[in-house]
Every structure is written in structure tokens, then in C-alpha cells.
Amino acid sequence: MTTAAAPARLTWCPGAEPAAFTPADLCVAVGRIRETGYVVLDEDSGGLGFATGGAAGHGGGHPVVGVLPPLYPERLGDRSFCEAHGTRFPYVAGEMAGGIATTAMVTALADAGLLGFFGAAGLGLPSVERAVAELRAELGGRPNWGVNLIHTPNEPGLEDRVADLLLRQAVPRISASAFLRLTPAVVRCAASGLRCDRAGRVVRPVRVFAKVSRPEVAELFLSPAPAELLGELVRRGELTAEEAELAGRVPVAEDVTVEADSGGHTDNRPLVALLPTMLDLRDRLIRRFGYAQPVRVGAAGGLGTPVSVAAAFAAGAAYVVTGSVNQAARESGLSEDAKRLLATAGIADTVMAPAADMFEQGVRLQVLGRGTLFAARAARLYRTYRDHPSLDAVPAPLLDGIERDVLGASVTEVWARTRRFWQDRDPAEVARAERDPKHRMALVFRWYLGMSSRWAVTGETTRRADYQIWCGPAMGAFNQWAADGFLADPAHRSVVQIARNLLEGAAVVTRAHQLRSAGLPVPGLAFAFPARRLE
Ligand code: FMN
Structure with missing residues (x-):
């Protein structure tokens, strides 16, 4: 009779750096997010440590009790978000009314692989037209930029005219906000240009993001558009019969941003309570309608530090949306005063x-x-x-x-x-x-x-x-976090550096939490990520 040899245990030997066992060393080690990490055992003390670099093998050194793959900010959200919107990061800078989210802001975000929405609300149609023309000239056929379509029940004609403009100018992403019910304008934006690919999947040239803070509104956007509204749009010649038929198979929006306690209009709900409720609703509606494509729920409201962003991703957000903090950015339309x-x-x-x-x-x-x-x-x-x-x-x-x-x-x-x-x-x-x-x-x-x-x-x-000045608690949290790092200097506050630091820091916080939950003595300080210049 033969017995299989027990597999040789994996061990780790240091290279330039020893493994980190002390709280102080762990604070440094958590920052090495782009390297494979090893949770190692010190056989003398029985303590766990964390190592990167060096060599893993089957010889001497510390026994390895766990391996952590590299952790990239790019991967904190739902992978399908970046694929659907042509972004590098699962990050959106929300629209800010009156052009405070400027065209310069939207362009800088798009160039850096992020996604931004121009703040069209409160502007007259000619100003929105100018902004769209400028963005089209700068960003051409790229998918990762968009414009806000705000519900204006007091001026329904304006909502229709803005929708017309956005569709005519082929604005690739439209953020629909303040809707309490679906209107012909928003349904037209969601259904225009729908077609089927060879595999039978519905292809959307224009994608609507819906910003919601209540489940009953989320449900409208997470469901297919109502047949009566689609029929009316076909009768008016604003949709083809095929577009209307395809719109019956997909949700109005495949990206629904759940907005918690934010700057501007808000129901002041805490994100940790609201997000799980909406994720559950999304899951139930996916089951009810049997959607073939992913439907994402993003998080907004209160995100102004790496810890908040990490928490949103850990709770299941497919992407994050910031607002208040971008108002402090160089590109924001707000005055310096x-x-x-x-x-x-x-x-x-x-x-x-x-x-x-x-x-x-x-x-x-x-x-x-x-x-x-x-x-x-x-x-x-x-x-x-x-x-x-x-x-x-x-x-x-x-x-x-x-x-x-x-x-x-x-x-x-x-x-x-x-x-x-x-x-x-x-x-x-x-x-x-x-x-x-x-x-x-x-x-x-x-x-x-x-x-x-x-x-x-x-x-x-x-x-x-x-x-x-519209502003949520995220701003105060940001100010306190940013006071000690690269972003303390207002000249360094570009919308891209803010975004990249929030994401990079969120990845470090996520690593710190991974190590803590693996049983390592990770101190609170390991969750503090000072902002830095990121290329
Ligand atoms: N959201 C909209 O949907 N339309 C707007 O016109 C709009 N204007 C805003 C203006 C300012 C100055 C701010 C701070 C927010 C605005 N928002 C608007 C909300 C943001 O797009 C974003 O969803 C929100 O600010 C995220 O929450 P936070 O402020 O906690 O970061």
C-alpha cells in the first residue's frame, strides 16, 4: 500500500524587507497593495505577520498561512461597470447644478479613466447647448462622460428640450435625477437607439444612470419602462416599435445610484441603512424580470474619505459617486471665495x-x-x-x-x-x-x-x-482627512487627484481590513491614508 506524501507546506523567505509583525510595521506594509501578500507565521512567538516581495517556496522561512492577491483600486467595484462605461475606475463625479460641475471637470475625469456628469440643472437651454458642444468636441465618441437630465415638474417643456438635445448630440451617458415618476423624456433617453446584437443581447448606445434615494423610485428605474409610456412614444414617432419592444426587456437604468445623506437635495438617510435595502430590491427585481445583463447599484452621499469609499465598496456598491468634495476642486465652477x-x-x-x-x-x-x-x-x-x-x-x-x-x-x-x-x-x-x-x-x-x-x-x-453652497457632511470629513497630506494645498485639489486618492486610500483601507480579519494585530493607524500625488 502506498500513501500520498503530504503536500510540502508553503513558506516565505524575506528579500529586501522582512515580514511585518509589529503594529508599526503593519502600518507600512498595508500600503503595498499592488504586490502579492503572504500572511506568515512566526513559529517562535506564534504571531501572525504580513510579507510582500521575498520568495515563496517550499524550503525554509516562515510558514505561509494565507496568500492575498494584488489589490487594485480599479477592481474595488463591479467589473462590469468599467466595461460598460469605458472607465478605468468604478468612480463617478456627480453633476453639480448651475455648471458647478464644469466641462473642464468632466473632460479631466474622462481623460483619467473616470466618469463625470456636467451640471446642467438650473441652466438655460443655450448654456447647456454650449456645454454639450464643447464636450463633444473634446471627448468625441468616448463613452465615459455625460450630462444631467433633471426632472423639472414646474417646467416640463424644459425637460423635454434638454432630453432632445442630449439625444440629438449623442451624449453617451445621461444622469437622470429628481424623478419621482417616469416621464416620456427619461424613458425616451433610456430606449433611444436600443438594438439587438448577434447573440440576442440588447445593446444600449445611450445609458441612463438613475439617482434615487427611495425604494419606490428605484423600483421604477430597475423595472422595464411601462408599456403605456413606450406605446405613447411610438405613437408620437419618438421611438421605433423595435426600440419599444427591446425596452420591455431591460430595466430603464442599468446603473442606479443610491443617494444617502448628500449635499443638495437629500432625504438624509444613512448609506449603511439605505444601500443594503436597495441592493436587496435590485436582486428581487433581477429575479422577477430575468434580466440577462448586470444591473448595478452605486453609492452616493457622505463619501469624502478613503474609509467611507472603502465602506461603500465593502457593502456591495458597484461604483461610488462623489459630489460635495468636488466642489472644492480647482475645476469646480464655484468662486474661490x-x-x-x-x-x-x-x-x-x-x-x-x-x-x-x-x-x-x-x-x-x-x-x-x-x-x-x-x-x-x-x-x-x-x-x-x-x-x-x-x-x-x-x-x-x-x-x-x-x-x-x-x-x-x-x-x-x-x-x-x-x-x-x-x-x-x-x-x-x-x-x-x-x-x-x-x-x-x-x-x-x-x-x-x-x-x-x-x-x-x-x-x-x-x-x-x-x-x-450645497454641501453634505462628506465635505467636513474630507477637510479633516485632507488637512495633513498632498490635498491640503488647494492648488493640488484637482478633481482627478481627489478621486485617485479616495480610491487608492480605499484600496489600502480594504487591505488593512483584510489583514485584520485574518487575525493580524492591525492598528487603527493602518486605516489612515494620507493623500499623495498619484500619477
Ligand atoms: N445632483 C443632481 O442630480 N443634480 C444636480 O444638479 C446636483 N447639483 C449639486 C450641486 C452641488 C453643489 C452638490 C454638492 C451636489 C449636487 N448634486 C446634484 C448631487 C451630486 O451630484 C452627488 O450626487 C452628491 O453630492 C453626492 O453626495 P455628497 O455631496 O455627500 O458627496
Whole structure:
């Protein structure tokens, strides 16, 4: 009878560097993410250590109890994300309204293998047209760039015109946001150009990303478009029968970004609670509809440090989306003066304030609360609007205070300016305001909300106390993390260096966690990744 020889045990011998056994040495070793790593045993002490380099074999040296393959930032998310969008990294810089996410930002991201969305919301159609033309000239047929299509229930015509423009100009990625229901415009974006390849797979030349914070809205985007909407678009000649048929087999969006507590519009939900709920919903809908292609859920909201980004990937995010932190980048459209205010934000320096676009409904959004009085002043306007039927009905002392402390002008002057603006943009608004004094009050107060964003963009320092700067807790977290490294200098804050550092750091944090869960004495400091210049 023969017995098989026991396989020789794997051992590791040091090269230039010894294995790391102490907490201090482990802090350094976790950074070697691109090398194969060995969890090794010190037979004398029984302690576990971590080694890279050297030589693994079957001779002397430390016994190897585990092998960790190289860990690349490129691979932290769902592999299909990079394939679908032609990116190197599973990373998106979200749109920022009013052109704060500039064309320069989108181009820099695309050149670095990332994906960015131009911030079209709040801009008139001619400005969006110019931006799209510029991006097309710069980025041509590349897939990794896009533009925001924001739901504008108060201006449905605008949503249709922006959708028309994006499709006409073959913008490859469209980020649909603020939708509470599907509209013909967003379904048309999702279904236009659908065709079948030889293997019978549905091919999408234009891909819609959906940004959602509620399961009921996520479900709409994770399901095929409703037959009635598709039928209507075919009848109108905006989709072919084949496109509509194919749209019935795929979800409206194959990339759904779950937005937790973020800058701007937000439901303030914590990512760790929201993301698993949405991942579960996605899985159930994949089973229900039997999709052949991957459907990805990405994470947004609160991501401003390597640890947060690592946590999002560890929780199953296919990709990550940042927003607030990119406002501090060199390429952001925000004024230098406002960027300096942002740089002082701590984790608790954000507040909720009335939103210009849904002021009348009492919708609020998250803004910077430090160094500006915008939130308190806007709240005063909202309370006044809610409690009075017209400007004439507002008691004189209250109205005087609003004119002096908030508007910085009389309501008569503001109405004259507002009237001129709406006369150009949508005369029906003027007609309505002249019939309905409560609506007139809303338009006057919304002037302040609109201008306060503009002042922050142009750097109108006389109105610094009125700056409206959308910002979530990610910014304070970023400021604290960035204070000690390469990104401490505002000149180093390019959107690409921010992204690359968040991803590189997330990979290091992931490695630190791998080692900790393998039983090594990894200290807390190993999870701290100081930013550096990354090529
Ligand atoms: N999201 C949109 O869908 N449309 C917008 O127009 C828009 N504008 C934004 C403007 C600013 C200044 C900021 C900070 C965010 C904006 N967002 C907008 C949200 C971002 O695209 C992103 O989803 C969000 O900021 C991510 O969360 P974070 O702020 O915690 O990083």
C-alpha cells in the first residue's frame, strides 16, 4: 500500500524587507497593495505577520498561512461597470447644478479613466447647448462622460428640450435625477437607439444612470419602462416599435445610484441603512424580470474619505459617486471665495434650507451652515410665504426686515427684476403671478434663493453672508482627512487627484481590513491614508 506524501507546506523567505509583525510595521506594509501578500507565521512567538516581495517556496522561512492577491483600486467595484462605461475606475463625479460641475471637470475625469456628469440643472437651454458642444468636441465618441437630465415638474417643456438635445448630440451617458415618476423624456433617453446584437443581447448606445434615494423610485428605474409610456412614444414617432419592444426587456437604468445623506437635495438617510435595502430590491427585481445583463447599484452621499469609499465598496456598491468634495476642486465652477468657506467646514457644519426649485412645497436641501446666513434667511422667507396669502398681507415690520436683512432691496424692485427674468424664460409664470398674489410672493422670494447660489458662483463678496453652497457632511470629513497630506494645498485639489486618492486610500483601507480579519494585530493607524500625488 502506498500513501500520498503530504503536500510540502508553503513558506516565505524575506528579500529586501522582512515580514511585518509589529503594529508599526503593519502600518507600512498595508500600503503595498499592488504586490502579492503572504500572511506568515512566526513559529517562535506564534504571531501572525504580513510579507510582500521575498520568495515563496517550499524550503525554509516562515510558514505561509494565507496568500492575498494584488489589490487594485480599479477592481474595488463591479467589473462590469468599467466595461460598460469605458472607465478605468468604478468612480463617478456627480453633476453639480448651475455648471458647478464644469466641462473642464468632466473632460479631466474622462481623460483619467473616470466618469463625470456636467451640471446642467438650473441652466438655460443655450448654456447647456454650449456645454454639450464643447464636450463633444473634446471627448468625441468616448463613452465615459455625460450630462444631467433633471426632472423639472414646474417646467416640463424644459425637460423635454434638454432630453432632445442630449439625444440629438449623442451624449453617451445621461444622469437622470429628481424623478419621482417616469416621464416620456427619461424613458425616451433610456430606449433611444436600443438594438439587438448577434447573440440576442440588447445593446444600449445611450445609458441612463438613475439617482434615487427611495425604494419606490428605484423600483421604477430597475423595472422595464411601462408599456403605456413606450406605446405613447411610438405613437408620437419618438421611438421605433423595435426600440419599444427591446425596452420591455431591460430595466430603464442599468446603473442606479443610491443617494444617502448628500449635499443638495437629500432625504438624509444613512448609506449603511439605505444601500443594503436597495441592493436587496435590485436582486428581487433581477429575479422577477430575468434580466440577462448586470444591473448595478452605486453609492452616493457622505463619501469624502478613503474609509467611507472603502465602506461603500465593502457593502456591495458597484461604483461610488462623489459630489460635495468636488466642489472644492480647482475645476469646480464655484468662486474661490466660496471654496475658502467650504474649506473651513467641519462634519457638523451643514444645515437644511428651503430649495429654490420646490420652495412652495416646502422641500429643503442640504447646504453649508458655516460662514453664511443663507439657511436662516431662506427659512425666514419660507415661513413668511407659508403664513401669508400675499406680500401685501405681510405685516410691515416683518416685510421691512426681509427687505433690509435678506433681499437687500425692496420687494417692488425684486419683483421688477423677477418679472423681467420670467418674461424671457416663461411668460406664463408672469401671467400667473399677476393673477395670484401668493405666487408672486413665491417668485419674489425665489429670486433670493436663485441669486444666493449665483453669488457663491461668481464670488459676490458683498453678499458672502448670503452664499448658498450645497454641501453634505462628506465635505467636513474630507477637510479633516485632507488637512495633513498632498490635498491640503488647494492648488493640488484637482478633481482627478481627489478621486485617485479616495480610491487608492480605499484600496489600502480594504487591505488593512483584510489583514485584520485574518487575525493580524492591525492598528487603527493602518486605516489612515494620507493623500499623495498619484500619477
Ligand atoms: N445632483 C443632481 O442630480 N443634480 C444636480 O444638479 C446636483 N447639483 C449639486 C450641486 C452641488 C453643489 C452638490 C454638492 C451636489 C449636487 N448634486 C446634484 C448631487 C451630486 O451630484 C452627488 O450626487 C452628491 O453630492 C453626492 O453626495 P455628497 O455631496 O455627500 O458627496
